[in-house]
Amino acid sequence: MISFVVPAHNEQTCLPATLAAIHESARVISQPYEIIVVDDASTDATAEIAEQRQARVIHVNHRQIAATRNSGARAATGEYIFFVDADTIANPHTVAAALRAMAKGAVGGGGASTVKWSEPVPLYVRLISVFGAIGPKLIGFTGGAFMFCTREAFHATGGFNERLYWSEEGGFCLALKREGKFYVPWQPLITSGRRFRKTSAGQLFLGSVRLVFSPIKTFTERKQVEKIWYDSNRTDDDVMPSSVGARISNALAFLFILAMASGPFWNFIPRAWTPLDSPMGKLRLGIGILICHVTLICWPIAVALLINVIRQKRWTGLLQSAALIGFCVWQGCISVRAVLWTWTAVGQCVAAIFKG
Numbered sequence: 001m002i003s004f005v006v007p008a009h010n011e012q013t014c015l016p017a018t019l020a021a022i023h024e025s026a027r028v029i030s031q032p033y034e035i036i037v038v039d040d041a042s043t044d045a046t047a048e049i050a051e052q053r054q055a056r057v058i059h060v061n062h063r064q065i066a067a068t069r070n071s072g073a074r075a076a077t078g079e080y081i082f083f084v085d086a087d088t089i090a091n092p093h094t095v096a097a098a099l100r101a102m103a104k105g106a107v108g109g110g111g112a113s114t115v116k117w118s119e120p121v122p123l124y125v126r127l128i129s130v131f132g133a134i135g136p137k138l139i140g141f142t143g144g145a146f147m148f149c150t151r152e153a154f155h156a157t158g159g160f161n162e163r164l165y166w167s168e169e170g171g172f173c174l175a176l177k178r179e180g181k182f183y184v185p186w187q188p189l190i191t192s193g194r195r196f197r198k199t200s201a202g203q204l205f206l207g208s209v210r211l212v213f214s215p216i217k218t219f220t221e222r223k224q225v226e227k228i229w230y231d232s233n234r235t236d237d238d239v240m241p242s243s244v245g246a247r248i249s250n251a252l253a254f255l256f257i258l259a260m261a262s263g264p265f266w267n268f269i270p271r272a273w274t275p276l277d278s279p280m281g282k283l284r285l286g287i288g289i290l291i292c293h294v295t296l297i298c299w300p301i302a303v304a305l306l307i308n309v310i311r312q313k314r315w316t317g318l319l320q321s322a323a324l325i326g327f328c329v330w331q332g333c334i335s336v337r338a339v340l341w342t343w344t345a346v347g348q349c350v351a352a353i354f355k356g
Contacts, residue, residue, distance in 0.1 A: 002026065002033040002099070003078030004090075006055070007068040010234050011086035012045045014192060019053040021089045028092035029099065037086075038072040043232070063230060064222065065144070066160035066168035073154050081149055087192035088113065088145040097185035098148045107156075107180035108149025110142030110173065113191040120240055121193035124201060124254035127261060133188040140177075140320075142184055144169030145191045153179050166218065166225045174308045177317055194237040199228050202249030256290070263291045292338035295331050302328035 004022050008015060019035060026033040037050035041061045050057045060071050073081050080102055084090055094111050101109060114133040115121055121129075136142040147169060149157075157175035160168045176182050207228060211218045218224045241250070266284055274281040302325050309321045 001078035002031055002080050002082065002095075003073075003076030004033060004035045004082045004084055005069060005072030005076060006035065006037045006050075006084050006086050007040060007065055007072065008037050008042065008046050008050070008086040009040045009063070009068075010042050010044045010046060010232055012042075012049050013234060013237065014087040015046060015049050016053065017089060018084065018086055019050065019055055021091065022084060023054070025090050025092040025095045029096045031099070034076070034078060036072045036075055038068045040068045044234070064162065064165055065229070066164055067162045069168075070159040070162065073159055076151070079151055081151060081154055083144065083147045085145045085191065087194065089190040090146065091187060091189060093187040094146070094185045094189055097187065098183065101181075101183035101185075102148070102150055105181060106183040107153035108147065108176045109183035109185070110136065110144070110148070110169070111146035111185055112136040112142060112188040113145045114188045115193040115196075116190050119193050120238070121196050122201065122240070122250040122253070124250060124257050125193055125196045127254065127257045129193075131261075137184045137186055140182060140184060141173055142169070144172075146189050147172065149176055164219050165222045166229055174304075177321075178308065178311055178313050180314065181316075192237075195228060197238065197240050198231065198236065200241050200243075200246035200249050201253030202245060203227065204253075205249070259287045259290055260294065263287060288338070289342050292335045292342065295335040296339065298328040298332040298335065302332060 004026075006015075006018060006022075011018075015037070019037075022033075022035055035050075035053075035055040036058060037046070037055045038058050038060055039047045039050065041063055047057045047059070056075075058071060058075050060068060062068050062071070069083050073083070080099060082090075082095065082098070098109060098111070112133050112135070114129045115125060117126075132143075153176060156179050157172065159172070161171045162168075164171060173182065207218070207225070210224060214224075222230055241247070266287065269284075274284045276282070276285060305321050305325045305328065309318060309325065312318045312321060
């Protein structure tokens with residue numbers, strides 16, 4: 001028995017396609033299944049649409065994605081539980097691969113997701129979606145658009161952390177990894193890019209700043225992420241931001257991600273080909289300075305992994321976490337040295353200007 005849990009809040013537009021894809025996937029793999037739509041305080045026709053499409057509806061009033069998913073999982077009767085976001089299209093290949101993995105001993109996992117190319121989204125999202133399709137498989141870590149686990153693993157982990165209003169799927173991933181093998185199928189799923197349409201890159205940047213200076217509040221207070229993750233207004237889901245500020249911030253985001261993505265390729269270009277006084281040399285230096293500051297994030301990632309290692313139950317998971325920690329510390333040390341060099345050089349330039 002398979003249980004598909006779909007958390008939903010005002011999802012009357014996306015839900016029909018999501019439920020149709022789940023029915024089709026279950027039909028192809030020929031396994032008994034149920035669909036549970038957890039209607040979290042919807043004010044539209046979400047519940048009616050779910051019932052019309054042979055889903056069992058559970059009514060809750062959490063307004064928190066972690067608690068909503070947990071309510072659905074607790075009501076599920078299946079041995080395998082799939083968490084599918086209401087704007088995500090499952091496919092039989094990914095569902096079948098997940099079932100095979102769990103039948104062979106995996107405790108759970110998650111699917112990579114990407115945005116449909118015909119869907120209107122800012123250009124920088126196209127770059128992100130390329131990594132979103134293959135990155136989770138390479139690093140063994142996924143977002144929450146499509147996750148799955150055995151019933152036993154769900155209860156062993158305690159489910160999604162209900163203290164978190166954002167990134168609760170990351171905590172669930174780490175918890176599953178402590179229990180056993182975590183599997184990520186190769187076949188990506190299609191998810192909606194509506195949040196990137198409704199939220200400009202500038203707003204996402206401000207959210208990142210809040211995360212750096214106030215991480216606990218950003219994760220545990222809904223008002224910190226209300227605009228991005230808990231907006232009830234669906235009327236403008238398909239509307240691209242058109243203000244000058246939004247366009248500028250989206251263009252800057254595209255250049256930023258393009259610069260970050262180009263970082264590894266510079267390692268294959270001899271420095272003699274890009275002398276510092278040339279335009280390419282200056283571009284290379286600028287990209288390097290940008291990357292060294294961004295990769296300082298390796299330090300908090302290493303700390304999070306270290307905390308997870310202490311609670312690790314499997315020796316294979318322990319080795320994997322140790323390798324990731326080592327990589328993060330290595331990259332972090334390189335970044336710290338580069339950042340110190342950069343700001344030392346800036347200080348020397350400023351001092352020379354004042355002396356002159």
